[in-house]
Amino acid sequence: MVRNRASIYPIGDKAITVKFGDEISPEINGRVIAFAQYLSKQVVDGIIESVPTYTDVTIYYNPLILSYEEIKRRIQGWLNQKMTYQIENQRLIYLPVLYGGEYGPDLDYVANYHGIDREEVIRVHTSIDYRVYMLGFAPGFPYLGGLPEILHTPRLEKPRVQIPAGSVGIAGKQTGVYPLSTPGGWQIIGHTPVPLFEKKEESNPILLRAGDLIRFVSIDLIQYEQIEEQIRKGIYQVQIERIERMSGYEN
Known part of the structure; x- marks a missing residue:
């Protein structure tokens, strides 16, 4: 309480x-x-x-x-x-990410900025669970808290005209995932094949919600393409764990 x-x-x-x-x-x-x-x-x-x-x-x-x-x-x-109740159905969502290369064009910049190698950036970025504090900017865009200080990186000096949906980026103290293709100035370090926003899902088009936890999981190109194929066939299941947490107020 x-x-x-x-x-x-x-x-x-x-x-x-x-x-x-x-x-x-x-x-x-x-x-x-x-x-x-x-x-x-x-x-x-x-x-x-x-x-x-x-x-x-x-x-x-x-x-x-x-x-x-x-x-x-x-x-x-x-x-x-006086209220006591659960933050209901808090979820831990696993998001597979292909880091670097054409999928994460700014991974090398982030590594060089901090004087570490690419593998260390990936290791640190996937080492914790990030809290979804809020959604905004674009439908389903998660503002995530908890990025380790070693990865705090300034935004791009010149924003890109278009960043692909699914891009995983860093901006200052935050990390996030672009649910739609939009302009943006975040440092893009990877890409998830899992859609965060699906317009065809009219009743619930947004995957994430405030209070969720996200854990990024590093995958290779073969795994990425396998997940893409499963999504196209409509058989991919996002890995979600449910966590019960208590919260409340006392006047």
Whole structure:
């Protein structure tokens, strides 16, 4: 149990933000996600959606149905309750990655920048589980926390016009995966054949969600092509482990 401290303030006339802290940390982000999950179970006419970020939850509402004063009063009531519940179904997702070469054109730069070899970059990058703090920038783009300091690398001086979907990159203190082909300035060190965004999956097109853990797994070209073929045939299964974690608030 942790004591719930949060500030509430308006974002224009159709949204309100609940802020749980100022630093990026698993504890604060866990409270964000847990509150967002609690909020999703509340049936309130006028609430459109809620969006969790690193430290905040922003709630969008219809001001013709729900006034700012009313939504703020409800939020204060929720925050003042003693609540204990699970961060439900936290998942550990294994993402296979082919590092270097045409699939990771900036791997050598990252290695040279830190004075280590390519193999050490790969070893370090695959050595920990990364937390999905939030999704943004493009549909399904995961902002991951926990990149070891030895791999902190500046963005490209000149962003690329197009980065292929599935590209795994590093930018500053973060690592991430491009779900769509978009412009970008991250250092690309590898590529996963596993799609993070599939438009044809209308009910659930995004693979990842805030609170997930990601573990990158280094693969070779033969394995990469085998996975690609399995995906084309519709028989590939993403490896996912489910982890139960507890989180809660105490007023």
